[in-house]
Amino acid sequence: WILTKFHSTSWLVIDSVTLFLVDLSALINIVTMYLVSKDKVRLLWYLQIIFLAFFPMIIIPYTDTWVLLSVSLILLGFVGISSHSFNLIYRILFSVMAGVATVITYYIKPSGIIPAIAFIIIGIVYLCNKPDKKRLLRAVCLLVFLFGSGATTFVLGQNIISNQKYVSIDKSLEIPSIHFVNMGMSGTTGAYNPHDALMMAKLPKKQDKIAYSKKMIRKRLKQRGLLGYISFLIRKQGYNTADGTFGWLGEGTFIFTKTPASNWKWWAQTFTYPVGKNVSVFRFISQLIWISLVGILFFGWKYHDLVSDGLRLSLIGGFLFLLIFEGGRSRYLIQFLPSIIILIPIVWQSSKETIAKILLATGLKKMEVSQNA
Known part of the structure; x- marks a missing residue:
């Protein structure tokens, strides 16, 4: 459909569309963070700039990257729903956005709707912890618009798929x-x-x-037995999450492997091409960034509110999904990057405080004593 609209069969066109979708997802994440905390917007700007600079998947047209935009819209919708800064009308609009984005995500990559499920569960838990008739009625109203907009989008999507002429679909070949x-x-x-x-x-x-x-x-x-299967899942979790390059060059033959020419493209190609002499440098830096991000999430476990708990449950749900279904490579984590990227600035301060306490307790950092003490 896109190639038809652009009157082109160039792979570069699809690459450019992918680049646009990923960048737009990053901008929506900024808006989401603005609703969560204006003070953390700058941190998210820097974080995404650094991360995307070492994320060559940004141009690879695949459901992992194309779904990022709608996943970011899901998070924006649910953050807007949970914000007390908006009146009921605005929260209804956010619920409609979340419903539409969830169904679009489902059509692109079904596992991408896990954040929507997570936020609904966390919202119900928070509601049960502080039961209130007014809050309950408001929640029911928002859920009606959420599911109503989702159901409408689903029906329209089914109609579009049934009548489209771009791809011939044989339903008898459907894989369960x-x-x-x-x-x-x-x-x-x-x-x-x-x-x-x-x-x-x-x-x-x-x-x-x-x-x-x-x-x-x-x-x-x-063949594995109970203990063997548990051991297998532990190893698989590592394969699912360990690679900071998200499987770059780990599969497929989508890059022309000719030695990079000595022109303006050369510098970038040496870091990202299969035969580039600096590929190992790219892998090292990417891995260092990934370990730092995961470390911030890990040490920020003490911070809790509705949004952070919803994002955490999104990640837990994503991990469980990849353990149960096909996984074994970190590329499948790309669809959950908006949850990770937004959660990091939220827990940043809490993570810093926890790390500082650990360093003090181990003697790796000396306590600062005030001169007026």
């Missing part, structure tokens, strides 16, 4: 969800399994595909 659960248990990492994928193409009927997947799940569970 249990197949991806089966792949998530295969090998040593729970990543894409070519043999299982081939079987989905060979088996003609959907029931046969389901029966094969169930058979392989039982077989793999029996």
